[in-house]
Amino acid sequence: MLVIVQSLQEPTLDENEIMLRTISSVFKPQRLISHFVSSSLRENLMNPFKNGVFPKKKIDWSSISTPCKQWIKNPLNMALFLWITCVAVSGAILFLLMTGMLNRILTKESQREEWFEANNQILNALFTLMCLYQHPKRFYHVVLLLRWKQKDITILRNLYCKNGTSKPHEFFHMMVVVVLLHVNCFAQYALCSLNLGFDRSKRPAVGVGICVSIAIAAPIFAALYCIFSPLGKEYESDEEVPSEMSFSFASRNDHGLVVMEYTPQWRGGLFDLKENLYVAYQTLFCGFCTFGRNMKRLHFGNIYVHIATFFLFCMAPFCILNLAALHIDDENLRRIMGLTGILLSISGLLYGGYWRIQMRKRFNLPPNSNNSKLCCGNQNLSDCLQWLFCCWCSLAQEVRTVEFYDIVESECLCKNQNHGMFNSSSLWSSPSLSNNKVWSEEYSDYCYSGEEQKNHVMEAPISLRTNVEDDAIREN
Numbered sequence: 162m163l164v165i166v167q168s169l170q171e172p173t174l175d176e177n178e179i180m181l182r183t184i185s186s187v188f189k190p191q192r193l194i195s196h197f198v199s200s201s202l203r204e205n206l207m208n209p210f211k212n213g214v215f216p217k218k219k220i221d222w223s224s225i226s227t228p229c230k231q232w233i234k235n236p237l238n239m240a241l242f243l244w245i246t247c248v249a250v251s252g253a254i255l256f257l258l259m260t261g262m263l264n265r266i267l268t269k270e271s272q273r274e275e276w277f278e279a280n281n282q283i284l285n286a287l288f289t290l291m292c293l294y295q296h297p298k299r300f301y302h303v304v305l306l307l308r309w310k311q312k313d314i315t316i317l318r319n320l321y322c323k324n325g326t327s328k329p330h331e332f333f334h335m336m337v338v339v340v341l342l343h344v345n346c347f348a349q350y351a352l353c354s355l356n357l358g359f360d361r362s363k364r365p366a367v368g369v370g371i372c373v374s375i376a377i378a379a380p381i382f383a384a385l386y387c388i389f390s391p392l393g394k395e396y397e398s399d400e401e402v403p404s405e406m407s408f409s410f411a412s413r414n415d416h417g418l419v420v421m422e423y424t425p426q427w428r429g430g431l432f433d434l435k436e437n438l439y440v441a442y443q444t445l446f447c448g449f450c451t452f453g454r455n456m457k458r459l460h461f462g463n464i465y466v467h468i469a470t471f472f473l474f475c476m477a478p479f480c481i482l483n484l485a486a487l488h489i490d491d492e493n494l495r496r497i498m499g500l501t502g503i504l505l506s507i508s509g510l511l512y513g514g515y516w517r518i519q520m521r522k523r524f525n526l527p528p529n530s531n532n533s534k535l536c537c538g539n540q541n542l543s544d545c546l547q548w549l550f551c552c553w554c555s556l557a558q559e560v561r562t563v564e565f566y567d568i569v570e571s572e573c574l575c576k577n578q579n580h581g582m583f584n585s586s587s588l589w590s591s592p593s594l595s596n597n598k599v600w601s602e603e604y605s606d607y608c609y610s611g612e613e614q615k616n617h618v619m620e621a622p623i624s625l626r627t628n629v630e631d632d633a634i635r636e637n
Contacts (some may be wrong), residue, residue: 236514425524483499
Protein backbone atom coordinates (compact mmCIF):
# COMPACT_ATOMS: atom_id res chain seq x y z
CA MET A 162 0.00 0.00 0.00
CA LEU A 163 2.90 2.33 0.70
CA VAL A 164 4.18 1.85 -2.84
CA ILE A 165 0.78 2.65 -4.30
CA VAL A 166 0.39 5.78 -2.18
CA GLN A 167 3.85 7.05 -3.15
CA SER A 168 3.18 6.50 -6.81
CA LEU A 169 -0.15 8.29 -6.66
CA GLN A 170 1.49 11.36 -5.09
CA GLU A 171 3.68 11.98 -8.17
CA PRO A 172 2.08 14.93 -9.98
CA THR A 173 3.96 14.65 -13.28
CA LEU A 174 2.83 11.12 -14.27
CA ASP A 175 -0.47 10.26 -15.86
CA GLU A 176 -2.73 7.52 -14.56
CA ASN A 177 -1.72 4.81 -17.12
CA GLU A 178 1.99 5.17 -16.43
CA ILE A 179 1.33 5.16 -12.66
CA MET A 180 -0.63 1.90 -13.00
CA LEU A 181 2.11 0.24 -15.07
CA ARG A 182 4.82 1.15 -12.58
CA THR A 183 2.68 -0.10 -9.70
CA ILE A 184 2.04 -3.48 -11.32
CA SER A 185 5.70 -3.94 -12.33
CA SER A 186 6.91 -3.09 -8.83
CA VAL A 187 4.55 -5.55 -7.18
CA PHE A 188 4.85 -8.44 -9.69
CA LYS A 189 8.57 -8.48 -10.42
CA PRO A 190 9.88 -11.53 -12.36
CA GLN A 191 12.55 -12.13 -9.72
CA ARG A 192 9.90 -12.39 -7.02
CA LEU A 193 7.80 -14.82 -9.04
CA ILE A 194 10.83 -17.03 -9.79
CA SER A 195 11.98 -17.00 -6.16
CA HIS A 196 8.47 -17.93 -4.99
CA PHE A 197 7.76 -20.87 -7.29
CA VAL A 198 11.26 -22.14 -8.29
CA SER A 199 13.94 -23.71 -6.12
CA SER A 200 17.23 -21.92 -5.51
CA SER A 201 19.40 -24.32 -7.55
CA LEU A 202 17.11 -24.24 -10.57
CA ARG A 203 16.74 -20.46 -10.20
CA GLU A 204 20.51 -20.07 -10.43
CA ASN A 205 20.64 -22.16 -13.59
CA LEU A 206 17.86 -20.18 -15.21
CA MET A 207 19.50 -16.85 -14.38
CA ASN A 208 22.87 -17.99 -15.78
CA PRO A 209 22.23 -20.90 -18.17
CA PHE A 210 25.79 -21.19 -19.54
CA LYS A 211 27.49 -21.15 -16.12
CA ASN A 212 26.63 -24.65 -14.94
CA GLY A 213 26.22 -26.30 -18.31
CA VAL A 214 22.44 -26.26 -18.72
CA PHE A 215 23.00 -25.17 -22.31
CA PRO A 216 26.59 -26.24 -22.87
CA LYS A 217 28.55 -24.74 -25.70
CA LYS A 218 29.07 -27.47 -28.29
CA LYS A 219 32.07 -27.33 -30.56
CA ILE A 220 31.36 -27.96 -34.23
CA ASP A 221 33.16 -31.00 -35.56
CA TRP A 222 34.40 -29.57 -38.83
CA SER A 223 36.08 -32.84 -39.83
CA SER A 224 32.73 -34.66 -39.89
CA ILE A 225 31.39 -31.96 -42.23
CA SER A 226 34.41 -31.57 -44.49
CA THR A 227 34.90 -35.30 -45.12
CA PRO A 228 31.54 -35.96 -46.85
CA CYS A 229 31.89 -32.66 -48.72
CA LYS A 230 35.25 -33.74 -50.10
CA GLN A 231 33.84 -37.11 -51.12
CA TRP A 232 30.90 -35.41 -52.83
CA ILE A 233 32.99 -32.95 -54.80
CA LYS A 234 35.30 -35.71 -56.08
CA ASN A 235 32.48 -37.02 -58.26
CA PRO A 236 32.85 -35.47 -61.75
CA LEU A 237 29.09 -35.01 -62.10
CA ASN A 238 28.96 -33.20 -58.76
CA MET A 239 31.81 -30.94 -59.88
CA ALA A 240 29.83 -29.95 -62.96
CA LEU A 241 26.71 -29.42 -60.86
CA PHE A 242 28.61 -27.25 -58.37
CA LEU A 243 30.02 -25.14 -61.21
CA TRP A 244 26.52 -24.73 -62.68
CA ILE A 245 25.07 -23.68 -59.30
CA THR A 246 27.90 -21.17 -58.81
CA CYS A 247 27.31 -19.56 -62.21
CA VAL A 248 23.55 -19.38 -61.58
CA ALA A 249 24.10 -17.83 -58.13
CA VAL A 250 26.53 -15.17 -59.38
CA SER A 251 24.49 -14.20 -62.42
CA GLY A 252 21.25 -14.24 -60.43
CA ALA A 253 22.76 -12.03 -57.73
CA ILE A 254 23.93 -9.46 -60.29
CA LEU A 255 20.50 -9.48 -61.92
CA PHE A 256 18.82 -8.94 -58.54
CA LEU A 257 21.13 -6.01 -57.71
CA LEU A 258 20.35 -4.42 -61.06
CA MET A 259 16.61 -4.81 -60.60
CA THR A 260 16.68 -3.28 -57.12
CA GLY A 261 18.92 -0.38 -58.16
CA MET A 262 21.78 -1.26 -55.82
CA LEU A 263 24.33 -0.95 -58.63
CA ASN A 264 23.21 2.49 -59.79
CA ARG A 265 26.20 4.16 -58.14
CA ILE A 266 28.61 1.85 -59.98
CA LEU A 267 26.75 1.74 -63.29
CA THR A 268 25.74 5.38 -63.59
CA LYS A 269 24.47 5.28 -67.16
CA GLU A 270 21.15 3.72 -68.07
CA SER A 271 22.65 2.10 -71.16
CA GLN A 272 25.25 0.32 -69.04
CA ARG A 273 22.61 -1.04 -66.71
CA GLU A 274 20.55 -2.31 -69.65
CA GLU A 275 23.57 -4.05 -71.15
CA TRP A 276 24.40 -5.79 -67.89
CA PHE A 277 20.77 -6.73 -67.32
CA GLU A 278 20.42 -8.29 -70.76
CA ALA A 279 23.76 -10.10 -70.49
CA ASN A 280 22.90 -11.74 -67.15
CA ASN A 281 19.40 -12.53 -68.35
CA GLN A 282 20.80 -14.35 -71.38
CA ILE A 283 23.34 -16.20 -69.23
CA LEU A 284 20.66 -17.45 -66.83
CA ASN A 285 18.43 -18.41 -69.74
CA ALA A 286 21.25 -20.41 -71.34
CA LEU A 287 22.19 -22.19 -68.10
CA PHE A 288 18.64 -23.32 -67.32
CA THR A 289 17.99 -24.32 -70.92
CA LEU A 290 21.13 -26.46 -71.00
CA MET A 291 20.12 -28.20 -67.77
CA CYS A 292 16.69 -29.03 -69.21
CA LEU A 293 18.24 -30.31 -72.43
CA TYR A 294 20.59 -32.60 -70.54
CA GLN A 295 17.75 -34.05 -68.44
CA HIS A 296 15.10 -34.34 -71.13
CA PRO A 297 16.29 -37.60 -72.81
CA LYS A 298 15.91 -39.43 -69.50
CA ARG A 299 12.45 -37.95 -68.98
CA PHE A 300 11.36 -39.10 -72.45
CA TYR A 301 12.68 -42.55 -71.59
CA HIS A 302 10.62 -42.58 -68.40
CA VAL A 303 7.49 -41.82 -70.45
CA VAL A 304 8.28 -44.81 -72.65
CA LEU A 305 8.69 -47.01 -69.56
CA LEU A 306 5.35 -45.80 -68.18
CA LEU A 307 3.53 -46.47 -71.44
CA ARG A 308 5.16 -49.87 -71.85
CA TRP A 309 4.64 -50.76 -68.15
CA LYS A 310 6.39 -54.13 -68.03
CA GLN A 311 7.75 -55.67 -64.87
CA LYS A 312 11.33 -54.59 -65.50
CA ASP A 313 10.11 -51.07 -66.37
CA ILE A 314 8.09 -50.87 -63.16
CA THR A 315 11.16 -51.81 -61.14
CA ILE A 316 13.23 -49.05 -62.74
CA LEU A 317 10.54 -46.42 -62.15
CA ARG A 318 10.01 -47.49 -58.55
CA ASN A 319 13.69 -47.02 -57.80
CA LEU A 320 13.51 -43.52 -59.27
CA TYR A 321 10.24 -42.15 -57.94
CA CYS A 322 9.03 -44.37 -55.08
CA LYS A 323 10.37 -44.24 -51.55
CA ASN A 324 12.53 -47.31 -50.79
CA GLY A 325 11.76 -48.60 -54.30
CA THR A 326 8.64 -50.46 -53.13
CA SER A 327 5.16 -50.78 -54.56
CA LYS A 328 2.71 -47.93 -53.90
CA PRO A 329 -1.08 -47.74 -54.41
CA HIS A 330 -2.02 -46.29 -57.81
CA GLU A 331 1.66 -45.82 -58.54
CA PHE A 332 1.17 -45.57 -62.30
CA PHE A 333 -1.04 -42.49 -61.99
CA HIS A 334 1.19 -40.78 -59.41
CA MET A 335 4.39 -41.40 -61.37
CA MET A 336 2.72 -40.13 -64.53
CA VAL A 337 1.79 -36.89 -62.75
CA VAL A 338 5.41 -36.35 -61.68
CA VAL A 339 6.81 -37.13 -65.13
CA VAL A 340 4.28 -34.81 -66.82
CA LEU A 341 5.20 -31.96 -64.45
CA LEU A 342 8.89 -32.45 -65.26
CA HIS A 343 8.11 -32.31 -68.97
CA VAL A 344 6.10 -29.14 -68.43
CA ASN A 345 9.18 -27.63 -66.78
CA CYS A 346 11.31 -28.44 -69.83
CA PHE A 347 8.84 -27.13 -72.41
CA ALA A 348 8.21 -23.94 -70.44
CA GLN A 349 11.95 -23.31 -70.33
CA TYR A 350 12.21 -23.93 -74.07
CA ALA A 351 9.42 -21.39 -74.66
CA LEU A 352 11.21 -18.87 -72.44
CA CYS A 353 14.44 -19.50 -74.34
CA SER A 354 12.72 -18.89 -77.67
CA LEU A 355 11.35 -15.57 -76.37
CA ASN A 356 14.78 -14.48 -75.12
CA LEU A 357 16.55 -15.48 -78.30
CA GLY A 358 13.85 -14.49 -80.79
CA PHE A 359 13.09 -10.97 -79.57
CA ASP A 360 15.11 -7.98 -78.52
CA ARG A 361 14.56 -6.70 -75.00
CA SER A 362 12.41 -3.78 -76.14
CA LYS A 363 10.12 -5.98 -78.26
CA ARG A 364 10.01 -9.00 -75.93
CA PRO A 365 6.46 -9.66 -74.63
CA ALA A 366 6.56 -9.20 -70.86
CA VAL A 367 3.37 -11.21 -70.30
CA GLY A 368 4.72 -14.22 -72.17
CA VAL A 369 8.02 -14.06 -70.33
CA GLY A 370 6.24 -13.85 -66.98
CA ILE A 371 4.01 -16.84 -67.74
CA CYS A 372 6.91 -18.98 -68.94
CA VAL A 373 9.06 -18.10 -65.94
CA SER A 374 6.23 -18.87 -63.52
CA ILE A 375 5.49 -22.26 -65.08
CA ALA A 376 9.17 -23.20 -65.40
CA ILE A 377 9.71 -22.50 -61.69
CA ALA A 378 6.42 -23.89 -60.36
CA ALA A 379 6.40 -27.20 -62.26
CA PRO A 380 9.53 -28.79 -60.68
CA ILE A 381 8.52 -27.47 -57.24
CA PHE A 382 5.10 -29.09 -57.53
CA ALA A 383 6.73 -32.29 -58.80
CA ALA A 384 9.03 -32.44 -55.78
CA LEU A 385 6.21 -31.75 -53.33
CA TYR A 386 4.01 -34.32 -55.04
CA CYS A 387 6.73 -36.95 -54.69
CA ILE A 388 6.98 -36.19 -50.97
CA PHE A 389 3.33 -35.88 -49.94
CA SER A 390 1.71 -38.31 -52.39
CA PRO A 391 1.73 -42.10 -51.82
CA LEU A 392 5.06 -42.18 -53.70
CA GLY A 393 6.80 -40.67 -50.67
CA LYS A 394 5.06 -42.76 -48.01
CA GLU A 395 5.83 -46.20 -46.66
CA TYR A 396 3.40 -49.06 -47.17
CA GLU A 397 3.56 -52.69 -46.17
CA SER A 398 4.26 -54.84 -49.18
CA ASP A 399 5.01 -58.51 -49.66
CA GLU A 400 7.04 -57.84 -52.82
CA GLU A 401 10.78 -58.09 -52.51
CA VAL A 402 12.90 -55.26 -53.83
CA PRO A 403 15.19 -56.74 -56.51
CA SER A 404 18.87 -56.46 -55.72
CA GLU A 405 21.41 -54.88 -58.02
CA MET A 406 22.69 -57.15 -60.74
CA SER A 407 26.42 -57.72 -60.82
CA PHE A 408 28.21 -58.21 -64.13
CA SER A 409 31.83 -59.10 -64.83
CA PHE A 410 34.16 -59.81 -67.71
CA ALA A 411 34.73 -63.48 -68.47
CA SER A 412 36.48 -65.60 -71.09
CA ARG A 413 36.49 -69.23 -72.17
CA ASN A 414 39.25 -71.61 -71.25
CA ASP A 415 40.65 -74.47 -73.34
CA HIS A 416 37.71 -76.70 -72.37
CA GLY A 417 35.12 -74.12 -73.45
CA LEU A 418 34.09 -73.25 -69.91
CA VAL A 419 33.34 -69.64 -68.96
CA VAL A 420 35.92 -68.40 -66.45
CA MET A 421 35.80 -65.16 -64.52
CA GLU A 422 38.50 -62.64 -65.47
CA TYR A 423 39.94 -61.28 -62.23
CA THR A 424 42.43 -58.95 -63.93
CA PRO A 425 41.13 -58.12 -67.41
CA GLN A 426 43.24 -55.96 -69.69
CA TRP A 427 42.43 -53.32 -72.25
CA ARG A 428 42.34 -54.82 -75.72
CA GLY A 429 45.30 -53.14 -77.39
CA GLY A 430 46.92 -49.84 -76.60
CA LEU A 431 45.34 -46.45 -76.90
CA PHE A 432 46.68 -45.86 -80.41
CA ASP A 433 46.42 -49.44 -81.69
CA LEU A 434 43.67 -48.60 -84.15
CA LYS A 435 44.97 -51.07 -86.73
CA GLU A 436 44.03 -53.96 -84.46
CA ASN A 437 40.40 -53.58 -85.58
CA LEU A 438 39.95 -51.12 -88.44
CA TYR A 439 36.19 -51.69 -88.55
CA VAL A 440 35.86 -50.43 -84.97
CA ALA A 441 38.20 -47.52 -85.73
CA TYR A 442 36.11 -46.30 -88.68
CA GLN A 443 32.90 -46.89 -86.75
CA THR A 444 34.01 -44.71 -83.84
CA LEU A 445 35.28 -42.02 -86.22
CA PHE A 446 32.21 -41.62 -88.45
CA CYS A 447 29.47 -42.68 -86.02
CA GLY A 448 30.92 -41.93 -82.60
CA PHE A 449 27.70 -41.06 -80.74
CA CYS A 450 25.88 -44.21 -81.86
CA THR A 451 28.91 -46.38 -81.13
CA PHE A 452 29.20 -44.90 -77.66
CA GLY A 453 25.53 -45.56 -76.87
CA ARG A 454 25.75 -49.14 -78.16
CA ASN A 455 28.83 -49.77 -76.06
CA MET A 456 27.10 -48.41 -72.93
CA LYS A 457 24.18 -50.78 -73.50
CA ARG A 458 26.57 -53.73 -73.77
CA LEU A 459 28.13 -52.75 -70.46
CA HIS A 460 24.62 -52.48 -68.90
CA PHE A 461 25.11 -48.79 -68.11
CA GLY A 462 21.72 -47.66 -69.39
CA ASN A 463 19.56 -47.20 -72.44
CA ILE A 464 21.32 -46.79 -75.77
CA TYR A 465 19.14 -43.93 -77.03
CA VAL A 466 19.42 -41.96 -73.79
CA HIS A 467 23.22 -42.11 -73.96
CA ILE A 468 23.29 -41.13 -77.64
CA ALA A 469 21.00 -38.12 -77.15
CA THR A 470 22.68 -36.97 -73.92
CA PHE A 471 26.20 -37.23 -75.35
CA PHE A 472 25.14 -35.36 -78.48
CA LEU A 473 23.56 -32.55 -76.44
CA PHE A 474 26.60 -32.25 -74.18
CA CYS A 475 28.81 -31.67 -77.22
CA MET A 476 26.51 -29.51 -79.37
CA ALA A 477 24.00 -27.61 -77.22
CA PRO A 478 26.38 -25.20 -75.39
CA PHE A 479 27.90 -23.93 -78.63
CA CYS A 480 24.52 -23.27 -80.25
CA ILE A 481 22.72 -21.70 -77.28
CA LEU A 482 25.53 -19.46 -76.00
CA ASN A 483 26.41 -18.18 -79.45
CA LEU A 484 22.76 -17.38 -80.15
CA ALA A 485 22.54 -15.60 -76.79
CA ALA A 486 25.66 -13.60 -77.62
CA LEU A 487 23.86 -12.03 -80.61
CA HIS A 488 21.59 -10.11 -78.20
CA ILE A 489 24.47 -8.56 -76.23
CA ASP A 490 25.71 -5.15 -77.35
CA ASP A 491 29.09 -5.26 -75.61
CA GLU A 492 31.62 -6.71 -78.05
CA ASN A 493 34.00 -8.08 -75.42
CA LEU A 494 31.23 -9.84 -73.50
CA ARG A 495 29.90 -11.24 -76.75
CA ARG A 496 33.25 -12.80 -77.55
CA ILE A 497 33.54 -14.21 -74.04
CA MET A 498 30.16 -15.93 -74.36
CA GLY A 499 31.06 -17.33 -77.76
CA LEU A 500 34.34 -18.75 -76.47
CA THR A 501 32.56 -20.13 -73.41
CA GLY A 502 30.14 -22.00 -75.67
CA ILE A 503 33.04 -23.53 -77.60
CA LEU A 504 34.84 -24.58 -74.39
CA LEU A 505 31.69 -26.11 -72.91
CA SER A 506 31.04 -28.06 -76.09
CA ILE A 507 34.58 -29.44 -76.05
CA SER A 508 34.17 -30.22 -72.35
CA GLY A 509 31.14 -32.32 -73.29
CA LEU A 510 33.64 -35.04 -74.20
CA LEU A 511 34.15 -35.49 -70.46
CA TYR A 512 30.82 -37.32 -70.50
CA GLY A 513 32.66 -40.18 -72.18
CA GLY A 514 35.50 -39.84 -69.67
CA TYR A 515 33.06 -40.20 -66.79
CA TRP A 516 31.70 -43.48 -68.14
CA ARG A 517 35.21 -44.73 -68.85
CA ILE A 518 35.92 -44.26 -65.14
CA GLN A 519 32.81 -46.31 -64.29
CA MET A 520 33.84 -49.02 -66.75
CA ARG A 521 37.35 -49.25 -65.33
CA LYS A 522 36.17 -49.43 -61.73
CA ARG A 523 33.31 -51.87 -62.19
CA PHE A 524 35.20 -54.34 -64.38
CA ASN A 525 38.57 -53.99 -62.61
CA LEU A 526 40.43 -52.73 -65.68
CA PRO A 527 43.93 -51.30 -65.20
CA PRO A 528 44.56 -47.55 -65.42
CA ASN A 529 46.78 -45.97 -68.03
CA SER A 530 50.12 -45.86 -66.22
CA ASN A 531 51.69 -43.27 -68.54
CA ASN A 532 48.84 -40.78 -68.21
CA SER A 533 48.55 -41.40 -64.46
CA LYS A 534 52.15 -40.26 -64.00
CA LEU A 535 51.42 -37.03 -65.86
CA CYS A 536 48.29 -36.48 -63.70
CA CYS A 537 50.11 -37.03 -60.38
CA GLY A 538 48.73 -40.55 -60.06
CA ASN A 539 45.07 -39.47 -60.32
CA GLN A 540 43.46 -42.20 -62.40
CA ASN A 541 40.12 -40.44 -62.80
CA LEU A 542 41.77 -37.30 -64.11
CA SER A 543 43.82 -39.44 -66.46
CA ASP A 544 40.68 -41.03 -67.95
CA CYS A 545 39.01 -37.64 -68.41
CA LEU A 546 42.03 -36.07 -70.10
CA GLN A 547 42.40 -39.14 -72.28
CA TRP A 548 38.84 -38.69 -73.55
CA LEU A 549 39.26 -34.93 -73.84
CA PHE A 550 42.36 -35.03 -76.06
CA CYS A 551 41.87 -38.38 -77.83
CA CYS A 552 38.19 -39.32 -77.71
CA TRP A 553 38.34 -41.37 -80.93
CA CYS A 554 41.16 -43.60 -79.69
CA SER A 555 39.62 -43.98 -76.21
CA LEU A 556 36.24 -45.08 -77.54
CA ALA A 557 37.83 -47.51 -79.99
CA GLN A 558 39.83 -49.10 -77.15
CA GLU A 559 36.70 -49.47 -75.02
CA VAL A 560 34.73 -51.07 -77.86
CA ARG A 561 37.54 -53.52 -78.64
CA THR A 562 37.72 -54.54 -74.98
CA VAL A 563 33.96 -55.11 -74.69
CA GLU A 564 33.89 -57.18 -77.87
CA PHE A 565 36.84 -59.31 -76.76
CA TYR A 566 35.36 -60.40 -73.41
CA ASP A 567 32.09 -62.05 -72.49
CA ILE A 568 29.90 -60.05 -70.13
CA VAL A 569 28.28 -62.45 -67.68
CA GLU A 570 26.13 -62.07 -64.61
CA SER A 571 27.97 -63.04 -61.45
CA GLU A 572 24.81 -64.60 -60.04
CA CYS A 573 24.75 -67.09 -62.91
CA LEU A 574 28.33 -68.07 -62.16
CA CYS A 575 27.33 -68.54 -58.54
CA LYS A 576 24.50 -70.88 -59.57
CA ASN A 577 26.88 -72.91 -61.70
CA GLN A 578 29.25 -73.08 -58.78
CA ASN A 579 26.48 -74.70 -56.71
CA HIS A 580 26.04 -77.30 -59.44
CA GLY A 581 29.66 -78.29 -59.08
CA MET A 582 30.80 -77.04 -62.45
CA PHE A 583 33.30 -74.49 -61.09
CA ASN A 584 35.89 -74.45 -58.37
CA SER A 585 34.75 -72.11 -55.60
CA SER A 586 38.27 -71.13 -54.65
CA SER A 587 39.09 -70.07 -58.20
CA LEU A 588 35.84 -68.19 -58.75
CA TRP A 589 35.24 -66.15 -55.62
CA SER A 590 38.68 -65.65 -54.14
CA SER A 591 39.20 -62.26 -55.75
CA PRO A 592 38.37 -59.40 -53.41
CA SER A 593 37.72 -57.08 -56.35
CA LEU A 594 34.48 -58.84 -57.25
CA SER A 595 32.62 -56.99 -54.55
CA ASN A 596 33.17 -53.77 -56.47
CA ASN A 597 32.03 -55.14 -59.84
CA LYS A 598 28.37 -54.25 -59.41
CA VAL A 599 26.63 -52.63 -62.33
CA TRP A 600 23.03 -51.47 -62.17
CA SER A 601 21.25 -52.77 -65.24
CA GLU A 602 18.13 -51.10 -66.53
CA GLU A 603 17.23 -54.26 -68.42
CA TYR A 604 16.58 -57.16 -66.10
CA SER A 605 17.29 -60.52 -67.74
CA ASP A 606 16.65 -64.13 -66.87
CA TYR A 607 19.81 -65.26 -68.57
CA CYS A 608 23.51 -64.47 -68.79
CA TYR A 609 25.39 -63.02 -71.71
CA SER A 610 28.08 -65.30 -73.03
CA GLY A 611 27.58 -65.72 -76.75
CA GLU A 612 30.76 -64.18 -78.17
CA GLU A 613 32.74 -65.87 -80.89
CA GLN A 614 36.41 -65.23 -80.18
CA LYS A 615 37.45 -65.36 -83.81
CA ASN A 616 35.13 -62.52 -84.85
CA HIS A 617 35.26 -60.59 -81.60
CA VAL A 618 31.58 -59.67 -82.04
CA MET A 619 28.98 -60.23 -79.34
CA GLU A 620 26.12 -62.43 -80.50
CA ALA A 621 22.65 -62.90 -79.05
CA PRO A 622 22.67 -63.94 -75.38
CA ILE A 623 22.23 -67.62 -74.56
CA SER A 624 21.92 -69.52 -71.34
CA LEU A 625 25.25 -69.96 -69.55
CA ARG A 626 24.14 -72.98 -67.57
CA THR A 627 23.12 -74.86 -70.73
CA ASN A 628 26.50 -74.21 -72.35
CA VAL A 629 28.46 -75.38 -69.34
CA GLU A 630 26.41 -78.54 -68.83
CA ASP A 631 26.61 -79.47 -72.53
CA ASP A 632 30.39 -79.06 -72.53
CA ALA A 633 30.68 -81.22 -69.42
CA ILE A 634 28.57 -83.99 -71.00
CA ARG A 635 30.69 -83.96 -74.13
CA GLU A 636 33.87 -84.31 -72.11
CA ASN A 637 32.44 -87.32 -70.24
